[in-house]
Amino acid sequence: MKRAVIVGMGLMGGSLGLALRRRGWRVTGVGRSLARLKAAKSLGAANEVTTDPEAAVRAADVVVLAVPVDRVVPLGRRLKNFVKPGALVTDVGSIKGSIAKAFADWPHFVGAHPMCGSEKTGVVHARRDLYKGAACVLTPVRTTSSAARRKARLFWSSVGAKTFFLGAGEHDRRVALVSHLPHLLAEALVLTATAGDGKAWAPRVAAGSFRDATRVASADPALWAPIFAMNRTALRRAASDFKRALSNLLKAGPDEKILGDVVRRRALFE
Amino acid sequence: MKRAVIVGMGLMGGSLGLALRRRGWRVTGVGRSLARLKAAKSLGAANEVTTDPEAAVRAADVVVLAVPVDRVVPLGRRLKNFVKPGALVTDVGSIKGSIAKAFADWPHFVGAHPMCGSEKTGVVHARRDLYKGAACVLTPVRTTSSAARRKARLFWSSVGAKTFFLGAGEHDRRVALVSHLPHLLAEALVLTATAGDGKAWAPRVAAGSFRDATRVASADPALWAPIFAMNRTALRRAASDFKRALSNLLKAGPDEKILGDVVRRRALFE
Numbered sequence: 001m002k003r004a005v006i007v008g009m010g011l012m013g014g015s016l017g018l019a020l021r022r023r024g025w026r027v028t029g030v031g032r033s034l035a036r037l038k039a040a041k042s043l044g045a046a047n048e049v050t051t052d053p054e055a056a057v058r059a060a061d062v063v064v065l066a067v068p069v070d071r072v073v074p075l076g077r078r079l080k081n082f083v084k085p086g087a088l089v090t091d092v093g094s095i096k097g098s099i100a101k102a103f104a105d106w107p108h109f110v111g112a113h114p115m116c117g118s119e120k121t122g123v124v125h126a127r128r129d130l131y132k133g134a135a136c137v138l139t140p141v142r143t144t145s146s147a148a149r150r151k152a153r154l155f156w157s158s159v160g161a162k163t164f165f166l167g168a169g170e171h172d173r174r175v176a177l178v179s180h181l182p183h184l185l186a187e188a189l190v191l192t193a194t195a196g197d198g199k200a201w202a203p204r205v206a207a208g209s210f211r212d213a214t215r216v217a218s219a220d221p222a223l224w225a226p227i228f229a230m231n232r233t234a235l236r237r238a239a240s241d242f243k244r245a246l247s248n249l250l251k252a253g254p255d256e257k258i259l260g261d262v263v264r265r266r267a268l269f270e
Numbered sequence: 271m272k273r274a275v276i277v278g279m280g281l282m283g284g285s286l287g288l289a290l291r292r293r294g295w296r297v298t299g300v301g302r303s304l305a306r307l308k309a310a311k312s313l314g315a316a317n318e319v320t321t322d323p324e325a326a327v328r329a330a331d332v333v334v335l336a337v338p339v340d341r342v343v344p345l346g347r348r349l350k351n352f353v354k355p356g357a358l359v360t361d362v363g364s365i366k367g368s369i370a371k372a373f374a375d376w377p378h379f380v381g382a383h384p385m386c387g388s389e390k391t392g393v394v395h396a397r398r399d400l401y402k403g404a405a406c407v408l409t410p411v412r413t414t415s416s417a418a419r420r421k422a423r424l425f426w427s428s429v430g431a432k433t434f435f436l437g438a439g440e441h442d443r444r445v446a447l448v449s450h451l452p453h454l455l456a457e458a459l460v461l462t463a464t465a466g467d468g469k470a471w472a473p474r475v476a477a478g479s480f481r482d483a484t485r486v487a488s489a490d491p492a493l494w495a496p497i498f499a500m501n502r503t504a505l506r507r508a509a510s511d512f513k514r515a516l517s518n519l520l521k522a523g524p525d526e527k528i529l530g531d532v533v534r535r536r537a538l539f540e
Binding site for chain 1: 385404407447453457458469476483495499513516530540
């Protein structure tokens with residue numbers, strides 16, 4: 001029986017545990033909070049749980065660092081000498097550049113970014129089909145072996161993700177545009193609409209379009225502050241592209257022809 | 271039996287017809303397309319339909335100009351001398367400043383903006399509960415009588431809307447922030463993400479947050495181009511407030527404390 005160790009039993013780690021167990025893996029859940037680990041076990045996300053990652057990873061075929069993105073690098077460094085030779089190490093962080101740099105000499109590491117987060121967090125929201133159909137970007141490091149690449153692809157595909165490889169820097173620029181920028185815009189929109197007496201007025205006149213546009217602004221600050229900090233360069237560039245697009249739109253009206261083009265481009269995402 | 275004439279049998283007019291008929295009104299649906307009028311009648315949104323608004327409005331107690339916002343003023347001018355003295359005239363346009371100006375000397379006119387639009391259009395999507403619980407801003411003109419104000423409030427409340435009065439200019443500034451700006455941002459975001467090779471890449475890496483943030487960018491260009499054009503001044507001001515908020519957010523990280531403040535402000539809209 002294959003053994004997986006998942007460090008971090010939140011929404012992502014918990015869902016992965018549920019999916020892996022269903023496919024016959026033996027799953028060890030690792031975390032710092034005994035209460036959370038107990039919940040993960042009773043929800044079926046792990047066969048056993050422990051607060052000792054060094055001991056847990058020794059026998060693992062796959063180690064998944066499912067902790068918040070700013071904790072991936074310190075955790076990986078801490079565990080590196082304990083991982084079984086040849087075992088695949090992967091993560092679920094939404095930024096890959098700094099991780100790829102820190103683990104550049106780790107031939108069995110393949111970064112992963114399964115794109116199925118949500119504003120919900122915590123193992124109580126874990127679902128065994130969370131990864132089903134989700135895009136999962138795989139970012140090898142400079143020295144990643146072809147065996148590790150293959151293993152990573154098989155591993156993430158096995159829980160239903162649609163995997164593809166991308167350079168870590170390229171990944172960060174692309175997610176800045178489609179994920180981090182939309183979050184930042186939603187936040188700036190909430191602040192703009194609620195400035196001054198907007199706090200009282202905006203909720204009275206806001207309709208569904210405002211709530212849709214700002215839903216992601218409810219996401220957990222403890223998750224998002226590190227994301228913004230770690231991807232600041234790409235995010236600044238995306239924001240400046242965005243401001244230019246906004247100014248051009250305003251200059252152009254925008255008229256029906258331009259809006260028609262937008263509708264066609266938006267349809268690519270359905 | 272009270273008689274209402276609704277000019278424009280789209281989503282808004284059709285839904286109003288369904289709601290009024292359920293409350294015992296006799297509803298005449300007016301439009302230019304015989305096919306659309308036939309559909310409106312067979313869906314139950316009107317007792318009878320006609321392409322002749324001048325004749326229809328003579329016997330009406332309430333006339334609702336449910337046409338696209340850029341057609342409200344020309345239509346009102348055309349019908350003004352045919353409306354029964356004392357009959358309430360109202361509309362559903364999402365911009366009120368230019369309408370209030372054009373109808374300033376019409377004591378029985380009260381502008382209305384029921385905030386329950388959708389990216390769906392057309393009478394086939396009409397629902398008799400569309401107005402139920404929706405905020406409906408009422409914007410009297412300079413000469414509106416107190417009788418007309420009262421009638422307007424009763425009329426829109428009777429279909430379930432939560433009405434409140436606001437100056438037309440004030441209304442336009444507020445909806446620029448909570449409605450027109452979010453639309454424009456969604457459009458600029460789609461253009462930014464799909465620039466260059468983004469057309470191929472963005473849909474591969476975009477998750478639910480991108481789709482939520484840009485859903486309104488699918489709205490009908492024929493409806494929105496006039497809205498942007500008619501509210502350009504307020505929209506430009508809102509966009510410039512927004513750009514400043516975005517720059518400030520980026521400068522600030524944004525850190526957990528600021529994001530926590532955003533989450534609390536966003537909760538005001540739930």
